[in-house]
Amino acid sequence: MEHLELLLRTIFLYLVILITFRLMGKREIGELSVLDLVVFIMLAEIASMAIENTADSIFHSLIPMLGLVGIQIVFAYVSLKSKWFRDLIDGRPTIIINKGNIDEKAMKKQRYNFDDLLVQLREKDIRNISDVEFAILETSGKLSVFKKEPKGNGKRDHSKGDITMPLIIDGNIQEENLRRINKSKDWLLEELNKKGDLQVKDISFCSYDQGKMYVDINNK
Structure with a gap:
């Protein structure tokens, strides 16, 4: 009987967490925000204790789980509406290599070392840092890399700008990018x-x- 109860608890909590993740939206594991990661870890811990502590009612564990889901949904909604809040929770992308030059100050600020940089460059089949024009450390921890283009190929005119820069996000001017x-x-x-x-x-x-500007009007 005890084993059956453990099995039923496990199945029930599995379904609860599955529904919870669906409510929290679709996102790859590598793109989880700090908020998502904290909620996932806490949900896993609560579910684990609920399965082991058969003496307690399983519904006692649902209260903190539902509370966490509610917090995550509210924070996600606020994050959609507020760039300031989004930067506070998720952080901002950091330019690690700018026009072929490594920004050591940015690396130090992000506690990102050269071993990290070289590993992520190798993952993108880049053997030499000198081949990189821009490298941006995204909020997910991934490194976005833009290679230098051969001279004379006519693809980019660097006198007009080097990389796509967001100038307005959610009705707020990005003065740093300007x-x-x-x-x-x-x-x-x-x-x-x-x-x-x-x-x-x-x-x-x-x-x-x-030299080209793209503008999208809020359709809400």
Whole structure:
């Protein structure tokens, strides 16, 4: 009888966690945010204790599990609406290699060493750092790499910009990225005005690359 109870508890909690993960949305394991990871670990620990402690009612474990799911859903919703909150929870991408030059200060800030860099470059079949134009450490811990292009291939004009830069996210101007492309807030507002007197607060995403601006209006 005891073994049957353990089996039923395991099946029940398996279904609860399966439904919970579905509610939390689709995301690859390597792209989990810190918030997702904490919730997953805590759910696993609570489920483990609920299976082992057969003397306690299994429904006592559902209360903290449902509480964690509620917190995660609320935080995920706030994260969708607030860039500031998203940066606070998930952090921001960090440029590790910028125009072929390694940014040691950025690496130190992220507690990211050269062994980490070389390992992730090898995973992308890059043997030499000198072949890299840009390397960006994403919030998921993955490294996005842009190789240097052979001179004279005519693919990119570096005088117009080096990499796609988000200038507006969720109605907020990314002033740090404006400085990276040597542009001002006044320039951005003037460019938006040329596109039909667009208001910053109405723009969900705006990026700039190779002298071209992409603008997406919030459709909510």
